[in-house]
Amino acid sequence: MSDKKLFILLNPHAAKGRALVRKKEIESLFAQGGYETTVVLTEKGVGASTLAYQATLEGWPIILAAGGDGTVNEVVDGILRAVAEKKIPSPKVGILPVGRGNDFAWGMGIPLDLKKASALIIAGKTRTIDAGITYGGNYPQGRYFVNGQGMGFEPLVNFIASDFKHVSGPLSYVLALIKILINHPEPFHVQLTLDGEKQYVETQQLSICNGRRMGGAFIMGPDALFDDGYFDVVFANRPVKSSKLLSIALKFFRGTQVKLPLFSVIRAKSVKLVSENNPMPVHVDGEEISKGCAQFSTELLPSVLPVFVQ
Secondary structure (H helix, E strand, O other): OOOOEEEEEEOOOHHHHHHHHHHHHHHHHHHHOOOEEEEEEOEOOEOHHHHHHHHHHOOOOEEEEEEOHHHHHHHHHHHHHHHHHHOOOOOEEEEEEOOOOOHHHHHHOOOOOHHHHHHHHHHOOEEEEEEEEEEEOOEEEEEEEOOEEEEEHHHHHHHHHHHOOOOOOHHHHHHHHHHHHHOOOOOEEEEEEEOOEEEEEEEOEEEEEOOOEEOOOEEOOOOOOOOOOOEEEEEEOOOOOHHHHHHHHHHOOOOHHHHOOOEEEEEEOEEEEEEOOOOEEEEEOOEEEEEEEOEEEEEEEEEEEEEEOO
């Protein structure tokens, strides 16, 4: 199949429905660059994961995700499932960030301006990055992700932000954070295993970072790199006192929480988390893995995904 053919998965519900109006603009931008586009709108029941899986099996050389981090996650999940099952090369992946959070695009240096993002894809430069797969919750068979995974505060903020009807972008996450601070979670008593090394921790927050930012505004892993062959596992190594919650939460906007003795940062390729008291809320790339599961395990997949970059 020609490299001038693009399979574009557009989430019409991204950015609270505002992404759909960009369809003609997307088609026009790539037509000007000499590309033939097939734009498919995702919908419930036939989401981007299923469509990306089918497109990969059909041999599309380039698959674009037009939406937010949820759309990117679904596209990556579908592509990497097909790659793993059929032992085939991955198509090149392009990002058109027209969604709510766009954390992965931010981390990869992909412009939010649609014209600039499409020009980047047309220019053709790619970077092959790592991804991850997690097993647990709603996905015992595994769910792929590309930006990061979180347990505790982080997924709760994501879940609440997604429920807002008329607020999107970073503001939705900030409002969700305020709501969480009022009713913050009790510490989870967890057995944490990193690359086979086991430890016991009482924590309200753990992030498995492939990228640096999550939740539209929070720098969860300030030193994480997409292509270094490791996750940055960042977690509170003891319970956070309620009187300290707000001051510590504000540090996440700049990533300076990792300078506190309260936080640990460990680089690892495999992570297993088992809660010994309460079920854990878990997300990957902002997508729900579980509102409450007893355990999950996660593995890094090095150098598996070629992504268009500047």
